Amino acid sequence: MWLNTREVAKVLGITGMAVRKQISNGKYSVREIQAPQGGGNGGKSYQIHFTSLPLEARRKYLEKLGAEKIDGVESGQNAPENKEAELSTLAGYINKYGVDAVDKALQIEAAIRDIETAPDRLEVGRRVHKWTRLFDVTDKTIRNWRRDYAAHGLTGLFRKERAEKGTRKSTCEAAADRLKLIFLADNKITLKEAFRKLKKELNNTGPDTCLECYYSGQCADMDKNGWKIGSYKTAQRIVKEKELKD
Numbered sequence: 001m002w003l004n005t006r007e008v009a010k011v012l013g014i015t016g017m018a019v020r021k022q023i024s025n026g027k028y029s030v031r032e033i034q035a036p037q038g039g040g041n042g043g044k045s046y047q048i049h050f051t052s053l054p055l056e057a058r059r060k061y062l063e064k065l066g067a068e069k070i071d072g073v074e075s076g077q078n079a080p081e082n083k084e085a086e087l088s089t090l091a092g093y094i095n096k097y098g099v100d101a102v103d104k105a106l107q108i109e110a111a112i113r114d115i116e117t118a119p120d121r122l123e124v125g126r127r128v129h130k131w132t133r134l135f136d137v138t139d140k141t142i143r144n145w146r147r148d149y150a151a152h153g154l155t156g157l158f159r160k161e162r163a164e165k166g167t168r169k170s171t172c173e174a175a176a177d178r179l180k181l182i183f184l185a186d187n188k189i190t191l192k193e194a195f196r197k198l199k200k201e202l203n204n205t206g207p208d209t210c211l212e213c214y215y216s217g218q219c220a221d222m223d224k225n226g227w228k229i230g231s232y233k234t235a236q237r238i239v240k241e242k243e244l245k246d
Contacts, residue, residue: 001049001050001051001090001106002031002047002048002049002050003047003048003049003050003053003061004045004046004047004048005019005020005023005045005046005047005048008028008048008053011053011057011060011061012053012054012057019048020046023046023048027052028048028049028052028053029048029049029051029052029110030046030047030048030049030052031046031047031049032044032045032046033045033046033047049110050106051106051107051110055103058103058106059099059100059103062090062094062099062102062103063094063099065087065090065091065094066091066094066095066099089154090102093105093154093155093158097158101158104157105154105157105158106154107135108135108145108149108157109149109154109157111131111134111135111142111145112145112146112149114127114131115127115128115131115142115146116146128142136237136240145157171228171229171230171234171238172213172227172228172229174213174227175198175202175227175228175229176229176238178198178201178227179194179195179198179229179235179238179239180238180239182194182197182198183239191235191236191239192232194235195229195232195235198229198235199229202226202227202228202229205226205227206225206226207225207226209226209227210225210226210227213227
């Protein structure tokens with residue numbers, strides 16, 4: 001998704017001149033387009049890719065978009081081409097999946113487009129490697145994202161959408177919250193120690209715990225026989241995602 005300099009200035013709370021200075025300093029991913037009626041800088045103007053904005057600016061933009069009433073939402077392979085329809089679709093996604101999920105899906109979409117515009121197979125490999133490091137995922141995950149995006153558009157990049165098809169989460173939200181609390185409450189404890197402590201606590205949970213859980217209405221794909229957490233690698237990802245949001 002591309003925003004013009006006026007939209008970016010508004011969401012950042014700065015002037016258009018300040019945005020253009022940041023563009024000249026290479027701060028954003030930009031593209032140059034022909035300005036309508038020959039206006040702009042020599043008849044040209046800039047658009048900034050949404051995913052190159054700071055996290056808080058992206059969240060602010062999406063939260064405002066989700067709060068607006070926009071009708072005629074389409075999804076999946078019927079993804080719209082014009083800006084108004086694109087915003088309409090995003091508003092629907094935000095209300096269904098939430099701001100964080102939409103923000104991540106847009107980042108993945110940008111990565112996929114970057115990979116697929118590579119001039120040759122060697123560059124494809126380089127770009128895949130770059131994005132596996134940035135997202136902290138495997139090559140297989142990137143391949144799955146590309147496959148899901150090709151089949152379903154942006155909709156295919158939402159985890160909840162795939163969960164309806166049988167994907168099972170190895171960690172429930174309650175266990176993830178508890179892990180973050182254990183780890184962040186004591187700055188002397190290592191993540192591995194926090195993970196081991198949580199594993200011991202989970203042995204004392206059961207169906208009653210799940211029935212009383214805050215997330216009980218949101219985890220139909222779980223067994224509901226107690227809180228669950230996956231591998232230590234899962235714990236690392238949970239904490240990393242928390243740090244990125246902060």
